[in-house]
Structures are given as structure tokens and as C-alpha cells.
Amino acid sequence: MSFLDEIQKYAPEELLSRIEAKSGSDVERALLSERLRIDDFMALLSPAAAPFIEQMAVKAHKVTRQRFGNNILLYAPLYLSNLCTNGCLYCGFNAANKVARQTLTFDEVEREARVLHERGFRHILLVTGEAPKAVDNEYLAEAAQRIRHLFSSIAIEVYPMDEAGYSRMVEAGVDGLTIYQETYDQKLYAEMHPFGRKRDYAFRLLAPERGGAAGLRRIGIGALLGLGHFRVEGxxxxxxxxxxxxxxxxxxxxxxxxxxRPAEGGFSPLNPVSDREFVQLICALRLLLPDAGLVMSTRESATLRDNLLPLGITQMSAGSCTSPGGYAGEEESTRQFNIDDDRTAEEVEQMIRSKGYEAVWKDWDRAFLDKSAPYSDCDVAL
Known part of the structure; x- marks a missing residue:
């Protein structure tokens, strides 16, 4: 049974009604639980939890410090290409947008990578649009192989692959996968993706499972907040x-x-998420998933990121650029979206330290792997 079978047990409209029916006593019971049940999680996502957000935040902070100490991992995205054949209505890379496009050569990839290496990054995320003729598995594998000596960890945030494709990424030195479902609501997903290979809801939904089966050490998921209702997507x-x-x-x-965030094309959020709702979602997910990493990108403002740090965040991007070639030279191609926190990596590191946390540039090395057992128990992140 795949997750597709699991998610079909919960229809979006019925799910929202179940969440909104939770009471204050349901929230109090959830806050007393050591391990949340599904009903407890619904309660923490419900409107009834609004008066309890401060208590949720205190418990989320305590759980995070117990599991992760005071470490915050820093990473940076490296955009390889903004070419795309998909019609995602909300994305600056939408194939219908008449914008400047660029795919980096391997020399340009290495130049970008060296800039990030010199800034201290040892964890990077390779990002592309979906353009099979220009950026295929072999292009990504070659790009990863060219720069793997510079980084202890390379992850990808690209189009979904089959299991063989993810196995090829592992061979090339990729150890992590980030893939957002964008919206888990299948009807809304179809509306947001009118054309392109990304229109295949099930193939994207099951990509993390194929990545896990291929032996990727890290798997990251998420929903694009602002499309479906945040309680349902959460x-x-x-x-x-x-x-x-x-x-x-x-x-x-x-x-x-x-x-x-604002992007080329001017798409407006269908269901905007307020800062308070954002905090509620982060705390609820931390209490449900005490051992998961929680990631905060430069989509959010500097002030908000500073204040959200103690609530359960364990990873942050810093000094980000969301267009190809933006680190080593002038940005000439279109961004996927506009960032909000434009501080340098050094400034973000200083902020982290001022909050009593330790900025971590590297928490993994391939040398930890037993070469005789490519996917052994020592594959767990430190």
C-alpha cells in the first residue's frame, strides 16, 4: 500500500469539517499527550487551538531542544536552470511566462558552487524547472559529480523521477531529496497544473517513496502554503x-x-496564511513529528525568521538566490520567486548565535558511510 491509498481515506471537505469541529478540551488533551494521535493532531490544527498557541510554542521549543539541541543547519539553494515545460499557475518558471531563461553550463555550475563553498556552505540544494530536453538525469548527475568534492551533502529539488533515476542520483553523490506536493487536494492540484508532466498528481505524490527505496539519506516534503486551506494541507x-x-x-x-511569495505572472494566494496561522502549523507539526527536521527558507522576512527560530526550526537557508547564475554574477534570468530575507549568510549566522543557537555549516560527511554497505544503519543524519 502506498501513501496514495492512505490519503484517499481523507476527503478535503470532510477533513476540514472534522478539524474545525475540535474543541478546547480536545486541544488540552493533545497538549498532555506524549505522542499525538491523528485526532490530537487535528485538534492542534483547529480554530480551537488559537488560544493555546503560546502553550504549543513552549512545548514545541522544549521538544526541539531535547531532540536537536541548539543546532541550526545552514544550507543554500543552487539554481541550475529555470527552463520549464510545466504550466504551474503560481510559479515564475511557468512555461507560459515570457521571461528570460537560462541553463548553466557545467563550468558555470562549478563557479556558482565555489562561491557558495567560499561563503562556508557545505550543504546545498540543486534546483531546476522541468525541461527534459535541456535538463535530464544525466545533466543533474554530471552537475553533482562536478561539485561533490566541495560539499558534504548535496540534495535535489527537481522534477520527480522513477526509482532508477533516484538511484542514478545516489551514484552521482546526491544524498537528499526535497519535493513539495504543492497541494495535496487532488482537484485543486489539477486546477493549478493545467499542462505539463507535473500534472500527474500520483507520480509526484509517490516520488518520496521512490527516493527512499533508492537509498536517499534525506527526504524533505511540504505543501505550498497559500493554495489549499492551511489546516487541510497541514x-x-x-x-x-x-x-x-x-x-x-x-x-x-x-x-x-x-x-x-510574489513571482512572475502575478498569481495571488487562494488561501493566504497569516503569521499566527503559520506559527500554529509549525508548532503542530513539531509536536506530531518530534524527530523531523523543520526547514525555514528565505521566503519569510528576517524579523519573522528570527522570531520563529525557537519554535522548532532546525534548518535555514541563508543568502539565497532563486535564479540560475545569481551567486557568481549579475542575475540575468528570471527568479522562481522573490525572497524576503536578503541578509548574507554571515548576518544570518550572527543572528542565530545572538539567539543562543549554534549555526552548523556541516553535520554529515560521506566518510561516515560503510562503503561495503551503501545503505547501512550509519546513514542516519547526526
Whole structure:
């Protein structure tokens, strides 16, 4: 049974009604639980939890410090290409947008990578649009192989692959996968993706399972906040995370909270998520998933990121650029979206330290792997 079978047990409209029916006593019971049940998680996502957000935040902070100490891992995205054949209505890379496009040569990839290496990064995320003729598995494998000596960890946030494709990425030195479902609501998903290969809801939904089966050490998921209702998307994200943690326990799981930002095309959020709702979602997911990494990107403002740090965040991007070639030279191609926190990596590191946390540039090395057992128990992140 795949997660597709699991998610079909919860219809979006019925799910929202169940969540909104939770009471204050349901929330209090959830806050007293050591391990949340599904009904407890619904309660923490419900409107009834609004008066309890401060208590949720205190408990989320305590759980995170117990599991992760005071470490915050820093990473940076490296955009390889903004070519795309998909019609995602909310994305600056939408194939219908008449914008500047660029795919980096391997020399340009290495130049970008060296800039990030010199800034201290040892964890990077390779990002592309979906353009099979220009950027295929072999292009990604070659790009990863060219720069793997510079980084201890390379993850990808690209189009979904089959299991063989993910196995090829592992061979090339990729150890992590980030893939957002965008929206778990299948009807809304079809509306948001009118054309392109990304229109295949099920193939994208099951990509993390194929990545786990291929031996990727880290798997990251999330929903694009601002499309579906945040309570529904939050529930599905938690349900997905629980499924993956049960079935692919050797892969370290992380959850991201990408909230919609202005992008080429001018798409407006269908269901905007307020800062208070954002905090509620982060705390609820931390209490459901005490051992998962929680990721905060530069989509959010500097002030908000500073204040959200103690609530359960364990990974942050810093000094990010969301267009190809933006680190080593002038940006000439279109960004996927506009960032909000434009501080340098050094400034973010200083902020982290000022909050009493330790900025971690490297928490993994391939030397930890037993070469005779490519996917052994030592594949768990430190």
C-alpha cells in the first residue's frame, strides 16, 4: 500500500469539517499527550487551538531542544536552470511566462558552487524547472559529480523521477531529496497544473517513496502554503510525514513551510496564511513529528525568521538566490520567486548565535558511510 491509498481515506471537505469541529478540551488533551494521535493532531490544527498557541510554542521549543539541541543547519539553494515545460499557475518558471531563461553550463555550475563553498556552505540544494530536453538525469548527475568534492551533502529539488533515476542520483553523490506536493487536494492540484508532466498528481505524490527505496539519506516534503486551506494541507503534510517515517525509517525526514511569495505572472494566494496561522502549523507539526527536521527558507522576512527560530526550526537557508547564475554574477534570468530575507549568510549566522543557537555549516560527511554497505544503519543524519 502506498501513501496514495492512505490519503484517499481523507476527503478535503470532510477533513476540514472534522478539524474545525475540535474543541478546547480536545486541544488540552493533545497538549498532555506524549505522542499525538491523528485526532490530537487535528485538534492542534483547529480554530480551537488559537488560544493555546503560546502553550504549543513552549512545548514545541522544549521538544526541539531535547531532540536537536541548539543546532541550526545552514544550507543554500543552487539554481541550475529555470527552463520549464510545466504550466504551474503560481510559479515564475511557468512555461507560459515570457521571461528570460537560462541553463548553466557545467563550468558555470562549478563557479556558482565555489562561491557558495567560499561563503562556508557545505550543504546545498540543486534546483531546476522541468525541461527534459535541456535538463535530464544525466545533466543533474554530471552537475553533482562536478561539485561533490566541495560539499558534504548535496540534495535535489527537481522534477520527480522513477526509482532508477533516484538511484542514478545516489551514484552521482546526491544524498537528499526535497519535493513539495504543492497541494495535496487532488482537484485543486489539477486546477493549478493545467499542462505539463507535473500534472500527474500520483507520480509526484509517490516520488518520496521512490527516493527512499533508492537509498536517499534525506527526504524533505511540504505543501505550498497559500493554495489549499492551511489546516487541510497541514494535516496531509503530517500524515505524509508519518507514512514516510514508518516505511523509510533509514532516511531522515524533514518538513518545509514554503509560504507563497510574489513571482512572475502575478498569481495571488487562494488561501493566504497569516503569521499566527503559520506559527500554529509549525508548532503542530513539531509536536506530531518530534524527530523531523523543520526547514525555514528565505521566503519569510528576517524579523519573522528570527522570531520563529525557537519554535522548532532546525534548518535555514541563508543568502539565497532563486535564479540560475545569481551567486557568481549579475542575475540575468528570471527568479522562481522573490525572497524576503536578503541578509548574507554571515548576518544570518550572527543572528542565530545572538539567539543562543549554534549555526552548523556541516553535520554529515560521506566518510561516515560503510562503503561495503551503501545503505547501512550509519546513514542516519547526526
Amino acid at each position: 494535516f496531509y503534510t503530517g500524515l505524509h510525514a508519518l507514512y514516510l517515517s514508518r516505511h523509510f525509517w533509514r532516511s531522515h525526514l524533514s518538513v518545509s513551510f514554503p509560504r507563497m
